[in-house]
Every structure is written in C-alpha cells, then in structure tokens.
Amino acid sequence: MINVDWKDRFDKDIDFFVDERLPSADYDVGVIYRIFPIREEGMVPQEVLDYVGKKIAKCGKELNQDFFAYVWGKLGKEGKYLSVVLFSELAKKDEKFYQEIVTPYLKKAHGEILDMMIKKIVAPALRKDVGKGLDTILMLVQKEETSINKSLLSVLGSDFKKRPEFIETAFSKLSMLISEGGDETGKFFIDLLKKIAKIDEKIFSDIFCELSRTKDGHVIEVLSKAIFVKTDAVEAEVESWGTSGNAKIKKSFVRAKKK
DSSP: OOOHHHHHHHHHHHHHIIIIIGGGTOOOTHHHHTTOOOOBTTBOOHHHHHHHHHHHHTTGGGOOHHHHHHHHHHSHHHHHHHHHHHHHHHHHHOHHHIIIIIHHHHHHOOHHHHHHHIIIIIHHHHHHOHHHHHHHHHHHHTTOOHHHHHHHHHHHHHHHHHOGGGHHHHHHHHGGGTTTOOHHHHHHHHHHHHHHHHHOHHHHHHHHHHHHTTOOHHHHHHHHTOOOOOOHHHHHHHHHHTTOSOHHHHHHHHHHHTO
C-alpha cells in the first residue's frame, strides 16, 4: 500500500521530527502519518503506523517518558497502536525498557490494544526471558478479564507446544493464583490444564496430583472441573477427596465422580 514516493515523504518527515520537533518537546508525531489520504475504519492504515513507528523507534534513548505518554494519551487509537509498535521494537533491544516503560502501559491497556501488546510484546518476552514473561502474565491474569485470558492462553499454549519442558516451570509460578483468584481465574486454569493434557498427559497428571495434595478447597474445585486425563494417579487423588471433612472438597468429589 505504501509506495516508494510515500516512503520517501515519511522518511523526510520523520527526520525533521527527530531533528527539530523532538528536541523541542513537540511530540505530535501524528503530523507525519495524518497526511496519508487513505483510512481504514476511520484510522490511518496499520501498515503506515508500522512503518512510521519502526523508523522512529531507531531513535532509542531520545524517546522519553513524556513522549510515550503523549503518543499514548493524546493521539487516540492510532497513537496507542503506534505506541505498541514503538514498545515492541524498543523492548527487543533493552530489557530495562520492558520493565520500566512497557509494564505500566500493560497494566492500564485493555481490549484490542492489550491483545496486540500480548502478542507483539509479552509473547516475545516470554520466549526470551521466562521469568520476566511469567511475571507479566501473573499480573494480567489478576485482571480477571475473559478477553485477556484468551490471549494469554493462546500465547502459553503455543509456547508449551514448542517447549513442553517449560510447562512445569510456568505452572509452578502461575498456580499460586488459583486459590486467590475469582471465577475468571478458575476458568483460565481449567483451560490451561486442558491445553497441557493435550500436549503431554504425564505432565498433566503430575501437575494435577501436586495441586490436589494441597487440599485447598478452591484448588480442588478447579481440579474437579479439569479432569481431562484419567491416570491411576489422578483417580487416586480424586478418591482421596471423598474422605475429606471439607464440604467444598466433598462437593468437588461428587462432581468429579459424575464425569
């Protein structure tokens, strides 16, 4: 869509913006892309924002917190999309940038923009640095939002298939949320266990049994809805629920036996 003439025009305008406007704290980067005559659902095409964002990202340290706040907060949906492009490019080169700049925006993002951030920023971070990626996922799961969890499940499911050895590491960190979370978190873990069962039944069985041994009523309730593989070990754990004096665990036992 962007021909050579438009790329030349954008390149010149970007150079002027970086050399003249940015040092003067004139952060309205929209003057570069708004001249493009085509709109898609009222927005400048994403291809244009991708091009402009990737070029500006090369400025690196010249882009400060005030610049990001302006682009995110003052330039509407186009600005938020452009921010994601900038964050994605800069986070690849600087680990501190992810923690100090990107994480606060992940906390306040929602809807389509957050989904984009998860795919373009969180997923690559998870592949590069498991600990950093999991910390972000922990924070996002606590938002208790179906749409967010759907994106996170997609990212984790894809990674689990490529790296089955990563499953137990990830689950050991994420599982702490089961007993603390609400209904959305419970559903998230049921769906996550389903993905694990499809990838490796042995790993599923090990995780299921380890969680069952906590004898936490809320955890057992989630497990009773997540019996996707029936190994001898899984069935033995389910049977142990029937001898519990905890009413919630007894109820989970009855539910599980009906499956």
